[in-house]
Amino acid sequence: MRRIGSNIRKQNSDAKANRIVRNIIKYTDVEKPRNEYPKRIVSPVNASACCRDENREMVGSAREIDGFKFCYKICTECGHAVKFFFPAAGSTSEAVKEYRQWKRYMVQ
Ligand SMILES: [Zn+2]
Secondary structure, eight states: OOOHHHHHHHHHHHHHHHHHTOOOEEEOSSSOOEEETTTEEEEOSSOOTTOOGGGEEEEEEEEEETTEEEEEEEETTTOOEEEEEOOGGGGOOHHHHHHHHHHHHHHO
């Protein structure tokens, strides 16, 4: 028995996942690491010992897609790039908190 419906659903969710994690980082050891943000970032395949938080520099500005806030970070030593997602709590903006306060006030 073929389950056509489940196939279609899977394709849709895949397409959505691709949109969210659309990656501009190209991992290769053939090309030299370089930063062409926002078009492209060429990064070594593997992270090295130098790739610690203090060596990683944020590239460009943080972006938000579908509630996921992220930025790109590049190691200043070797050029290894990662996509860094901010903790979910970080997306709770001051505006939302104020709105909740206001709503509570209106109920009373
Ligand atoms: Zn590094």
